[in-house]
Amino acid sequence: MADVRELRDLYQEVILEHSKKPRNYGVLESANHKAEGYNPLCGDHYTIFVTVKDGAISEIAFQGAGCAISKASASMMTQALKGKSTADAEALFTRFHDLVTGHGVAPDSLGKLAVFAGVSEYPLRVKCATLAWHAMRAALRGEQQAVSTE
Amino acid sequence: MSTVAKTPREIHAVHGGYDVYRIRKDFPVLQQQVHGKPLVYLDNAATTQKPLAVIEALEHYYRRDNSNIHRGVHTLSERATQAYEEARAAAQKFVNAADSREIIFLRGTTEAINLVAQTYGRKHVGAGDEVLITAMEHHSDIVPWQILCDEKGAQLRVAPINEHGELLLDEFEKLLSGRTKIVAVGHLSNALGTINPIKQIVRMAHARNIPVLVDGAQAAPRMKVDVQDLDCDFYAVSGHKMYAPTGIGFLYGKAKLLEAMPPWQGGGDMIASVTFDKTVYNRLPYKFEAGTPNIADTIGLGAAIEYLNQLGLEQIEEHEADLLAYATREIEKIPGVAIIGTAREKAGVLSFVMEDIHPHDIGTILDSEGIAVRTGHHCAQPVMQRYNIPATVRASFGLYNTREEVDALVRGIHKVREVLG
Numbered sequence: 001m002a003d004v005r006e007l008r009d010l011y012q013e014v015i016l017e018h019s020k021k022p023r024n025y026g027v028l029e030s031a032n033h034k035a036e037g038y039n040p041l042c043g044d045h046y047t048i049f050v051t052v053k054d055g056a057i058s059e060i061a062f063q064g065a066g067c068a069i070s071k072a073s074a075s076m077m078t079q080a081l082k083g084k085s086t087a088d089a090e091a092l093f094t095r096f097h098d099l100v101t102g103h104g105v106a107p108d109s110l111g112k113l114a115v116f117a118g119v120s121e122y123p124l125r126v127k128c129a130t131l132a133w134h135a136m137r138a139a140l141r142g143e144q145q146a147v148s149t150e
Numbered sequence: 151m152s153t154v155a156k157t158p159r160e161i162h163a164v165h166g167g168y169d170v171y172r173i174r175k176d177f178p179v180l181q182q183q184v185h186g187k188p189l190v191y192l193d194n195a196a197t198t199q200k201p202l203a204v205i206e207a208l209e210h211y212y213r214r215d216n217s218n219i220h221r222g223v224h225t226l227s228e229r230a231t232q233a234y235e236e237a238r239a240a241a242q243k244f245v246n247a248a249d250s251r252e253i254i255f256l257r258g259t260t261e262a263i264n265l266v267a268q269t270y271g272r273k274h275v276g277a278g279d280e281v282l283i284t285a286m287e288h289h290s291d292i293v294p295w296q297i298l299c300d301e302k303g304a305q306l307r308v309a310p311i312n313e314h315g316e317l318l319l320d321e322f323e324k325l326l327s328g329r330t331k332i333v334a335v336g337h338l339s340n341a342l343g344t345i346n347p348i349k350q351i352v353r354m355a356h357a358r359n360i361p362v363l364v365d366g367a368q369a370a371p372r373m374k375v376d377v378q379d380l381d382c383d384f385y386a387v388s389g390h391k392m393y394a395p396t397g398i399g400f401l402y403g404k405a406k407l408l409e410a411m412p413p414w415q416g417g418g419d420m421i422a423s424v425t426f427d428k429t430v431y432n433r434l435p436y437k438f439e440a441g442t443p444n445i446a447d448t449i450g451l452g453a454a455i456e457y458l459n460q461l462g463l464e465q466i467e468e469h470e471a472d473l474l475a476y477a478t479r480e481i482e483k484i485p486g487v488a489i490i491g492t493a494r495e496k497a498g499v500l501s502f503v504m505e506d507i508h509p510h511d512i513g514t515i516l517d518s519e520g521i522a523v524r525t526g527h528h529c530a531q532p533v534m535q536r537y538n539i540p541a542t543v544r545a546s547f548g549l550y551n552t553r554e555e556v557d558a559l560v561r562g563i564h565k566v567r568e569v570l571g
Contacts, residue, residue, distance in 0.1 A: 007569060043541040065508075068511045125514065
C-alpha cells in the first residue's frame, strides 16, 4: 500500500488529552529565563518560562495558543524537563528532534514523548511539534529574539 | 453499454449547458486519489489546476515552435512571435482593454503591483504624500506600497472594513485627500471572498484625480472583467490563478499613464536604440518587458484564456456562485463552525474557523480524506488581526468543483470533530 500513514498515529489520545488540558500552563512569575516561539504562517505562538537553579530546571511553564500538536508538545515537554539539568534538556531537545524527523532514535528511549513518533510521517507538522522545544532552548541560551520553526 | 440515470444533482449541474462532469475530464490532475480517496481540490484561490488545452499548448510550443521572439527572421521565431502576440490580443479582449499596447506581460500580480509602485509610484509619491489601500489587501498589495512609502517618507493609509468583511465606503472616501497619490484595492479578497465595489471606488478617487490600481488576482478567473467599464487605471492579473501556468500574468494600464511612466527594468527588447551616451526606450508594451520574456507560459496563458472563453465567464461565475451558496448553507449548519467573511457581495472563497480546533489540525484531517484546503493566514495577516484569529481554513472553488465535493468537505469537517473530539 502506497499510503500507510494513519491519522491516529499523529493524533494519539495522549496528545489530544494534553492539547485540551495542557499541564504547567500559565505565566511563571519566578522565571529567570524566558523565550518566545512564533510561527507566523500557522499562527502558533507560545512563551516558555524557565526557572534555572544550580544548573537545573526547577520550574517550567508555558503560555500561548496553537494547534493540538504544538500545544501537546509544549505541555509534555514541560513535564519531561522539570528537574532536569540544562545539559540534559539540550540533549533531550536533540533526541526529540530526531524522533519527530524520523532520524533513527528508539522511541522508547524518550518515555512518554514517544507518542510524537507519528509526526515523522507528516513532514509539514514537524514545525508544530518542535516549536516549544526551540523556544525552550532559546530561553536556556538567553536568546532575545522570538524563534520560529517555519 | 448501459446508460446510467443522472442523479438530480447532475441534472442541476448540466443545466444551462455547463456540464461540470465533462469539464472535469479536461483536468488530468483531478483524476487521482489522495490517501486512497478521490482528490477534492478546494485550494483554487492559492492556485488552479491546468486543463489539457494549456498543458498541450506548452508541449506544442517546446516541441515545435521554441524560439526567441521579436528578433530572428526565421520561421520558428516568426511562429513564436505570432503565438506570443496572439496571447496579448487574447488578454486584451479578456479584460476588454482598448488597446493591446496596454497589456504588459509579467510574472504575475505581485510583479505587476511592484512595477506600478516602483515606476508610477516613485515618480508621483513624495514626502508627506499618501497611498491608500484597504484592510483586506493581500500582502502583495501592502508590502510594495510600504517599500515605496519608506523610501519616500510617504504614509500608507488603510480604509477599514466592517465585521462582515465589507469595505466602509464612507470611511474610504474620507481618507481620500490632496495628499493621496494612488489608491490600490483588491477586486475580490482572497481571505474573505468579498467583492469590492470597484466602480464606486474609482469614481470617488477620480473625482479627486487619483488613479486606482486593482489587484485582480482572484477576480479574473471568477467574473467578467471589463477595465473600460470599471475605468480603473491599472489592473493586475496572475495567470496561475486562472488555469494558466505559474510564472506568468499581466498588468493592464491605461496607455496614457504607461507612456508617461519611466521604465522599470533595463535590458534587451525594451529599447529602441542604445549607445553609451543615450538609450531610447521602446514603445509600449515592450518598454516594460525587458529581456527574453516567459514565452512558453505566455502562450499557455493564451490557451487558458481561450479555454475560459469557450466555457464562458458568465457560466463559470454562475456555477461558482451556486457552489458558494450551497457550501455556505451546509457549513453554517455544522455546530461550532463560524464563517469568516460574510459580505453581501462574495465569490469563490469560504473561510471558516472551528471552536477550539486549530486550522492546521483541520487541514491535516481533511487531507487524510483527500480534501485539499488552505489553512493559515492566506498572506493577509492584517485581516486575521482584524478578526483576532491566528488563521482560518479556506475552501476556495474553481470551475471544476461540484456539489458532491462540497458534501465531501462537510463530511470531512464532521470527521475532524470525531478525531479531535
